[in-house]
Amino acid sequence: MSRVITIGREFGSGGRELGRRLADHLNMAYYDQEIITAIAQRTELSVQYIQGIVEQRPVTPFPITVAHSFNMTNDTGFQMNLQVFQAQRQIIEEMAEKSDCIFVGRCADYILRGRDPFRIFVYADTESKIARCRRKAPEQEKESLTDKEIRRNLEKIDRNRAKYYAFYTQQTWGDKVNYDLCLNTSRLNLKQAAAKLAELALIHWSV
């Protein structure tokens, strides 16, 4: 059976960066919300991406900073669309069938619970998340928002993630009982930490 890592994450806590780095360390395919959405919509980009996964995994054609702008995320508004969820669930199951992979978001920890995924949740204090958002924002957005506005956006996105997760899993988003490891990234060197977490994942699978 293929190996799976799932990452739940507060917005701005570095979950996507961690996912990318783990994918590199462990040679696993990487899927996040934007990629899964693109695949569900069968865009040309997604076709290229899947092709890349099949031929040469892990493939990371997207820059690591993508979707750090609030405008680019599609979960600022919460939509409980069962059809969309079912389509994404099917993609997640197909991809997990195809190869070892890492999923960021999309309730993958719940959807793939039968595969014994290594379930990570990433969080941070508000100050660090604001700083990270500012650091990763596109140039034209870097100065346009106040800290208060960024905080309001963060909170709104996370409220929606919590609602989405609760609706589809009947579990509490971010509650440590649903994860194997919860990591506070507030003052952590993610690059160095990813190497150690990759080794922890291998220990998880060795049991």
Added chain:
Amino acid sequence: MSRVITIGREFGSGGRELGRRLADHLNMAYYDQEIITAIAQRTELSVQYIQGIVEQRPVTPFPITVAHSFNMTNDTGFQMNLQVFQAQRQIIEEMAEKSDCIFVGRCADYILRGRDPFRIFVYADTESKIARCRRKAPEQEKESLTDKEIRRNLEKIDRNRAKYYAFYTQQTWGDKVNYDLCLNTSRLNLKQAAAKLAELALIHWSV
């Protein structure tokens, strides 16, 4: 400034074992609830232990399985004794001043918050905790309790730990915001994991 690791833990989740192993890996002094209580009471055992710490740390004269019997723990009943807390707090501060060290329990994460400790919380599902308690129990106790009785004991001890922590810290025990890392030990090889967590602690301190 000395380096400090603090470990909060659900009863039966392996927090003490993890603490011992980290102490060995990182050559740090090790203190847990029983040791701190013994020091506070200035018993002969505690004098020997402190002497050992000073001369040759880490020193582990207690077998790793000590206090896995419910009869040996002193937190089955919750006591908010401010004098005892103050005495223990003073010991924790003195020991942290003296050398690098690891504290299991006793609100050390809160007491030493000015020292930037690496704060770990260890938890597990009820089934694993029951199995662990049974495995680590003294021979004469191994068969004497039913799973239901063990579960009731676990829950009672953890309720008291939560109350104790809340009373002295005004924080929520086990809430991930109070920790740098929360680890689910339900199906984890603690010996192997400890080596990686030791390396993660070093990354924490390097920032």
